[in-house]
Amino acid sequence: MKSSRRFEIDGYHGTNLNGMIIAAEAIGFDASALKSTDKILDADTPVPFIAHLVKDDKSTHFVVVYRVSEKCIWIADPADKKRKLKRENFFREWTGYAVFLNPTPDFKPTKESKGKLARFIPLLHPHIKTISQCILASAILNVLGIIGSFYFGYIVDAVLPSKGYASLQILSIGMLLLTLFQVTLGVVRNQMLLHFSLKTSLSLNFSYLKHVLSLPMKFFDSRKVGEILSRLEDGAKVRGLLSGAALSVIMDVIMMFLAAVFLLMKNFTLFLVALAAVPLSTAVLWGFAKYFRENYRRQMSCGAETQSFLVESMNGMATVKGLNASGRTFDEIEKRIMAGTRVGYSGAIMSNIQGVITGLIDGWGGNVLLWVGSWFILKDTMSLGSLIAFNSILGYFLGPLKRLLGLQTSIQEALVAADRLGEVMELEPEENAEKSFLKPSSFSGGFTFQDVTFRYGTKRPVIEHLNLEIEPGSKIALVGPSGCGKSTIVKLMLKFYSPESGDILLDGNNLLDLDNANLRDHIGYVPQEVFLFSGSIRENLCLHKPDATFEEIVEAAKRAQAHDFITDLPERYDTVLSERGSSLSGGERQRLALARALLGNPDILIFDEATSNLDVITEKAIHETIRELANQGLTTIIVAHRLATVIACDTIFVMECGRITEFGNHYELVKKGGSYAKLWEYQKL
Structure with a gap:
C-alpha cells in the first residue's frame, strides 16, 4: 500500500481504488477491484486483500484484511497497527470494495527497508x-x-x-x-x-x-x-x-x-x-x-x-x-x-x-x-x-x-x-544521477509531440494522443477553454512532468535525454501564477541569472515595461518586496516575471497567461516586445484565453479536451468558421 505514495499517484487526501491498482501493477501484481453487494466474507474468501473503509469522520481509508473467521476480521492498518475487529464493526465501515492481488512473473519480492535510522x-x-x-x-x-x-x-x-x-x-x-x-x-x-x-x-x-x-x-x-x-x-x-x-x-x-x-x-x-x-x-x-x-x-x-x-x-x-x-x-x-x-x-x-x-x-x-x-x-x-x-x-x-x-x-x-x-x-530525484544527459549549448526551439498522453495521478488524461509540431523560431499560441490541457503542454516542455506515453522532442532530441538544468536555463518561463520571493526587486529579477549586471537588469525591465513603476518605488531596484510580492499589483508582478524571463537571454520564451492582469496599453507594448523577440529567431509559445493577444502568432493551436481540434493563423481559423471563429465572435461582443 505504500507503493501508491512512493509512485506519487495519490494526492493530498490519499489514493483511491484506481491508484491502488496502478501502484500494485507497477510492482508486478495483477490487481482487480471488486464490490461485494452483500458484504459477505467467509472461509472461501482469498486473503490477504485490500479493503476500502469509510471512518466515522467520513474519511476514506485502506486496510489489509489478512484473516477471516465466523466472528472476527483481522486487519493490518498502515495508520495504526494490526487489529482484530468484530464482524459487525468491520462491516459498519467497509464500503464493500476490495482489491485482490496476484503476483505476475514480473513481480520481484523486495524486503521492506529496515533500519531507516x-x-x-x-x-x-x-x-x-x-x-x-x-x-x-x-x-x-x-x-x-x-x-x-x-x-x-x-x-x-x-x-x-x-x-x-x-x-x-x-x-x-x-x-x-x-x-x-x-x-x-x-x-x-x-x-x-x-x-x-x-x-x-x-x-x-x-x-x-x-x-x-x-x-x-x-x-x-x-x-x-x-x-x-x-x-x-x-x-x-x-x-x-x-x-x-x-x-x-x-x-x-x-x-x-x-x-x-x-x-x-x-x-x-x-x-x-x-x-x-x-x-x-x-x-x-x-x-x-x-x-x-x-x-x-x-x-x-x-x-x-x-x-x-x-x-x-x-x-x-x-x-x-x-x-x-x-x-x-x-x-x-x-x-x-x-x-x-x-x-x-x-x-x-x-x-x-x-x-x-x-x-x-x-x-x-x-x-x-x-x-x-x-x-x-x-x-x-x-x-x-x-x-x-x-x-x-x-x-x-x-x-x-x-x-x-x-x-x-x-x-x-x-x-x-x-x-x-x-x-x-527514498524517493527518486527527477534526474538519475548515474545517467548521462545531453547539454546542448543552445536550442533552436523546434518542439515535436508524438502521440503524447498525460494524466495527473489517477485522474482522467489531461491530454490524449497529442501530436503537435512547433517550428524553430516560430511564434505560436495555445488557446482553448479552461482545463483543455494548454498549461499542461507547457509543463511537459519544461520537464516538470514526463508523459505517460508518447515522445516529446526538442530539436530532434528526446526531452527525457536532455539535462533538466541546461534545458530550463535556455527557456524563459512566465507562469500563470507569478511567485516573487521576499527580498529586493533586483534579487528577484536575478533569480534566473545571478551574475547579471545592473545595466542588463534595467534593460530587461524596460523591455518588460517594468522600469517606470520600479523607479517610482522608494528604493527603486533595491526596494524590498513583501512575502510573495503582495505589496505589488497583479500587473506589476507579471511585468517583473517577464523581466526575469527576458534577463536570462533565453532561446525559447513561454508565456502562460502572462499578460492577463495587464492594462490594454501595457499589454500592447509588451506584445510589441514579444514580436521583436520572435523576429530575432526566438521560439515563442503563448498560452492565452484572450484571442486578441494572439492575432499576430504564426500558428494558433485550438485545444478541446486534451486534443488539438484545429490550427492555423488567426485569419485562416476565422475563415474556417470552427470553434475558434465562434470564440472570436463571442469575445468581440
Missing part, C-alpha cells in the same frame, strides 16, 4: 575525531568521579576516627583541585558536544532540503507544504539520537563498566542486590515501547496536518477575510490542534503511569539496598565508609543504566522520525 549514520563519519575526544574526556571524568567516592569512604573510616587533621587538609585541598579539573574538562567536553551536534544538525537539514529540491513536481503535487516542512522537525529528533544518544550510549557503557569493576571489588553480594531491580525496570520500559512509537507517529502526523492548514490559512488570508470565514477557519484550526493535543495528552498519561511504576521499583530497590548494607554493618562485615562509597559509586552504575533504558522514549521517537524522513529520502 542506519541511513543517517554516515553523518557521523566526518566527526570521528571529535567523538573519540568526547569519549576519552568522559572516561577521565568518570574515573575522577569514582575516585571522589572513595574519598568520602576514606574520610569516614580512617580520617575521622583517628582525628587526622593533616590528612583531612591534604585530602580536602586535593579534592578541591580535582573538582576544578573536573569542571574544566566537563566544559571542554560539552563545548565539543555542542559543536558536534550543530554540525550534524546542519548536515541532516541540508541533505534533506537538497534532496527535496531535486524531486519532481509530482512530489509537491501530492504533499502539503506543512507536511514537507514538518520533516525538518523530524530531522531534529534523528539528529538528537545520533549526536546525543549515540554518544551517551558509548559514554554510559564505559561508565557502567568502570563502576561495575569497583562495585564488585567492594562487595559482590551487595552488587547483586542492586542489580535485582534492573530486570523489572527493563521489562516496564520496553513494555511501553510499542505504545509510545504509535503515539509519537500520531503526534507527528497531527502536527504536520495542523502546520499545513496554518500555512494554507495564512497564505489565503485575503480570501478568508473576504468571505468572512475567520470564525470557521479558527474552528478548523482549533479542531486540528485539539486532535493533536488529545494524542499528546494520552501519551503523557501513559508516560506518567510508566514513571510511577519505575519510580516504585527504584524506591524499593534503594530501600532494600540500604537494608542489606546496614545489616552487613551490624554484622561487622562492612564499614560505614565502605557503604557510603559503595552507594556513591552505585550512582555511576545505575545512573547510566537508567539513561540507557530511558532512551527507549527517544529511540521510539527517532525511529518514527527516521521512517517519515526515509519516506522522502
Whole structure:
C-alpha cells in the first residue's frame, strides 16, 4: 500500500481504488477491484486483500484484511497497527470494495527497508575525531568521579576516627583541585558536544532540503507544504539520537563498566542486590515501547496536518477575510490542534503511569539496598565508609543504566522520525544521477509531440494522443477553454512532468535525454501564477541569472515595461518586496516575471497567461516586445484565453479536451468558421 505514495499517484487526501491498482501493477501484481453487494466474507474468501473503509469522520481509508473467521476480521492498518475487529464493526465501515492481488512473473519480492535510522549514520563519519575526544574526556571524568567516592569512604573510616587533621587538609585541598579539573574538562567536553551536534544538525537539514529540491513536481503535487516542512522537525529528533544518544550510549557503557569493576571489588553480594531491580525496570520500559512509537507517529502526523492548514490559512488570508470565514477557519484550526493535543495528552498519561511504576521499583530497590548494607554493618562485615562509597559509586552504575533504558522514549521517537524522513529520502530525484544527459549549448526551439498522453495521478488524461509540431523560431499560441490541457503542454516542455506515453522532442532530441538544468536555463518561463520571493526587486529579477549586471537588469525591465513603476518605488531596484510580492499589483508582478524571463537571454520564451492582469496599453507594448523577440529567431509559445493577444502568432493551436481540434493563423481559423471563429465572435461582443 505504500507503493501508491512512493509512485506519487495519490494526492493530498490519499489514493483511491484506481491508484491502488496502478501502484500494485507497477510492482508486478495483477490487481482487480471488486464490490461485494452483500458484504459477505467467509472461509472461501482469498486473503490477504485490500479493503476500502469509510471512518466515522467520513474519511476514506485502506486496510489489509489478512484473516477471516465466523466472528472476527483481522486487519493490518498502515495508520495504526494490526487489529482484530468484530464482524459487525468491520462491516459498519467497509464500503464493500476490495482489491485482490496476484503476483505476475514480473513481480520481484523486495524486503521492506529496515533500519531507516542506519541511513543517517554516515553523518557521523566526518566527526570521528571529535567523538573519540568526547569519549576519552568522559572516561577521565568518570574515573575522577569514582575516585571522589572513595574519598568520602576514606574520610569516614580512617580520617575521622583517628582525628587526622593533616590528612583531612591534604585530602580536602586535593579534592578541591580535582573538582576544578573536573569542571574544566566537563566544559571542554560539552563545548565539543555542542559543536558536534550543530554540525550534524546542519548536515541532516541540508541533505534533506537538497534532496527535496531535486524531486519532481509530482512530489509537491501530492504533499502539503506543512507536511514537507514538518520533516525538518523530524530531522531534529534523528539528529538528537545520533549526536546525543549515540554518544551517551558509548559514554554510559564505559561508565557502567568502570563502576561495575569497583562495585564488585567492594562487595559482590551487595552488587547483586542492586542489580535485582534492573530486570523489572527493563521489562516496564520496553513494555511501553510499542505504545509510545504509535503515539509519537500520531503526534507527528497531527502536527504536520495542523502546520499545513496554518500555512494554507495564512497564505489565503485575503480570501478568508473576504468571505468572512475567520470564525470557521479558527474552528478548523482549533479542531486540528485539539486532535493533536488529545494524542499528546494520552501519551503523557501513559508516560506518567510508566514513571510511577519505575519510580516504585527504584524506591524499593534503594530501600532494600540500604537494608542489606546496614545489616552487613551490624554484622561487622562492612564499614560505614565502605557503604557510603559503595552507594556513591552505585550512582555511576545505575545512573547510566537508567539513561540507557530511558532512551527507549527517544529511540521510539527517532525511529518514527527516521521512517517519515526515509519516506522522502527514498524517493527518486527527477534526474538519475548515474545517467548521462545531453547539454546542448543552445536550442533552436523546434518542439515535436508524438502521440503524447498525460494524466495527473489517477485522474482522467489531461491530454490524449497529442501530436503537435512547433517550428524553430516560430511564434505560436495555445488557446482553448479552461482545463483543455494548454498549461499542461507547457509543463511537459519544461520537464516538470514526463508523459505517460508518447515522445516529446526538442530539436530532434528526446526531452527525457536532455539535462533538466541546461534545458530550463535556455527557456524563459512566465507562469500563470507569478511567485516573487521576499527580498529586493533586483534579487528577484536575478533569480534566473545571478551574475547579471545592473545595466542588463534595467534593460530587461524596460523591455518588460517594468522600469517606470520600479523607479517610482522608494528604493527603486533595491526596494524590498513583501512575502510573495503582495505589496505589488497583479500587473506589476507579471511585468517583473517577464523581466526575469527576458534577463536570462533565453532561446525559447513561454508565456502562460502572462499578460492577463495587464492594462490594454501595457499589454500592447509588451506584445510589441514579444514580436521583436520572435523576429530575432526566438521560439515563442503563448498560452492565452484572450484571442486578441494572439492575432499576430504564426500558428494558433485550438485545444478541446486534451486534443488539438484545429490550427492555423488567426485569419485562416476565422475563415474556417470552427470553434475558434465562434470564440472570436463571442469575445468581440
